[in-house]
Amino acid sequence: MSTTPQSLMERLRAGGNQEWKKLIMVHHWPTTVCMEVGNSCSAPPDYWTIHGLWPDKSEECNRSWHFNPEEIKDLLPDMKMYWPDLLHSSPNRSLHFWRHEWEKHGTCAAQLDALNSQKKYFGKSLGLYKDLALNSILQKLGIKPSNSSYQISDIKDALVSAYGVAPKVQCLPPKSGEELQTLGQIELCFTKDLQLRNCTDPGEPAPHRRAPWPARAAATSLGLEVCEDGPAFYPPPKRPTTGA
Numbered sequence: 001m002s003t004t005p006q007s008l009m010e011r012l013r014a015g016g017n018q019e020w021k022k023l024i025m026v027h028h029w030p031t032t033v034c035m036e037v038g039n040s041c042s043a044p045p046d047y048w049t050i051h052g053l054w055p056d057k058s059e060e061c062n063r064s065w066h067f068n069p070e071e072i073k074d075l076l077p078d079m080k081m082y083w084p085d086l087l088h089s090s091p092n093r094s095l096h097f098w099r100h101e102w103e104k105h106g107t108c109a110a111q112l113d114a115l116n117s118q119k120k121y122f123g124k125s126l127g128l129y130k131d132l133a134l135n136s137i138l139q140k141l142g143i144k145p146s147n148s149s150y151q152i153s154d155i156k157d158a159l160v161s162a163y164g165v166a167p168k169v170q171c172l173p174p175k176s177g178e179e180l181q182t183l184g185q186i187e188l189c190f191t192k193d194l195q196l197r198n199c200t201d202p203g204e205p206a207p208h209r210r211a212p213w214p215a216r217a218a219a220t221s222l223g224l225e226v227c228e229d230g231p232a233f234y235p236p237p238k239r240p241t242t243g244a
Contacts, residue, residue, distance in 0.1 A: 019057065019058070020055035020056050020057040020058045020108060020111075021056055021057065021192075022055075022056045022189045022190060022191060022192075022197060022199075023053055023054065023055055023056070023109060023189065023190040023191075023192070023194070024053070024054045024055075024056055024168075024187050024188075024189050024190075024199065025050075025053055025125070025128050025129065025132065025187065025188045025189070025190065026050070026051035026052050026053070026054060026185060026186075026187050027048040027049065027050065027051065027129070027132075027134050027185065027186045027187070027188075028048065028049060028050075028051040028086075028184060028185045028186075029048055029183060029184055029185070029234070029235075030044035030045050030046075030047075030048075030049060030086050030237070031044060031145070031235045031236070031237050031238065032172055032182050032183065032184035032185075032235060033086050033087070033184070034086065034087070034238075035172060035182060035235070036172050036184065036223075036224070037087060041086055041087060044086055044237060044238075045081075045084065045086075045237075046145075046237040047135045048134050048135050048138075048186070049082055049083060049084060049086065050082055050083040050125060050126075050129050051185065052101045052105055052125075053101075053105065053106075053109060053121070053124075053125040053128065054105045054109075055105060055108040055109050055111075056189075058108040059104050059105065059108065060103060060104055060107065060108075061107040061108040061110070061111075062107040062110075063103070063107075065103075065107050065110075066099075066103070067095075067098065067099035067102045067103060067118065068118060069095055069098075071117065071118040071119050072098070072118055072119055072122050072123075074119075075119070075122055075123055075126065078126050079094070079098065079122065079126070080094065082126060082129055082130075083098070083122075083125070083126070083129075085097035098122070102118055102121065102122075106118065106121040106122075109121055112192060112194075114194060124194075128190070128194070132163075132188055134186060134188075137159075137162045137163075138158075140162075141158040141159075141161075141162065142158075143155060143158060143234070144234070145234050145235060145236040145237065146234055146236065147236065149180055149231035149232060149233055149234075150183070150231065150232055150234055151230065151231055151232075152169060152171075152227045152228070152229055152230060152231075152232050153229060155169060155183070155232070156169055159186070159188075163188060163196055164196065165188070165189070165196045165197055165198050165199070166198040166199055166200065167186055167187055167188050167189075167199055168186075168187040168189075168199040168200065168226065169183070169185070169186055169187075169226070169227045170184055170185035170186070170187070170224040170225060170226055170227060171183055171184055171224065171225065171226075171227035171228070171232055172184045172223075172224055173225060180231055180232060180233040181227055181228060181230075181231075181232045181233070182232065182233045182234075182235060183227070183232045183233065183234045183235075184224045185224050187199055
């Protein structure tokens with residue numbers, strides 16, 4: 001017997017303090033994701049894709065509300081294009097990735113009526129991603145993958161000029177022998193009314209380093225962290241090599 005969203009929300013509220021203040025739309029750069037985990041990947045996209053839509057201060061709000069791929073079957077073409085599992089090309093692995101995002105983050109975002117089902121959560125996430133149009137915005141701002149570097153302050157300033165709010169920009173720190181950090185993730189934040197807002201508040205403590213993506217497959221990875229002021233590498237996608 002299926003459980004209605006309303007009864008699930010009652011369980012969620014009874015599960016303790018899971019209050020959150022903002023939603024974080026997390027975009028990641030596929031080339032950097034593959035570098036982060038030491039995985040060459042299989043023809044990763046040459047555009048920014050969705051990592052997730054995350055409430056800022058809560059996780060796994062309802063462990064009984066399991067992911068059901070049937071609820072998002074109408075969204076699958078867009079999910080596969082804009083929210084792929086970058087490290088595993090098989091459809092079943094993408095389902096594992098989406099299940100993780102729903103059960104860890106979606107069950108908490110579901111406190112909002114606009115996100116209180118799996119179809120709403122994934123559908124609205126896709127809608128926000130398309131509305132933000134980060135890929136075309138960066139192109140218009142002249143910020144393109146390059147073998148030369150960009151100043152992080154220039155990237156931030158350009159994004160503020162485009163969106164009117166301060167984003168959070170994350171990098172892969174340089175490994176031993178490397179000089180430059182590598183641009184990896186851009187977060188844009190929303191209020192509970194799904195209006196853009198600054199990702200940090202005045203006086204807010206510095207965020208902790210995020211776990212490697214995905215943590216289970218990259219235990220030895222450095223992990224992304226907020227970019228240091230200074231230059232950063234925005235790596236071009238690696239083209240597959242072909243035989244002679």
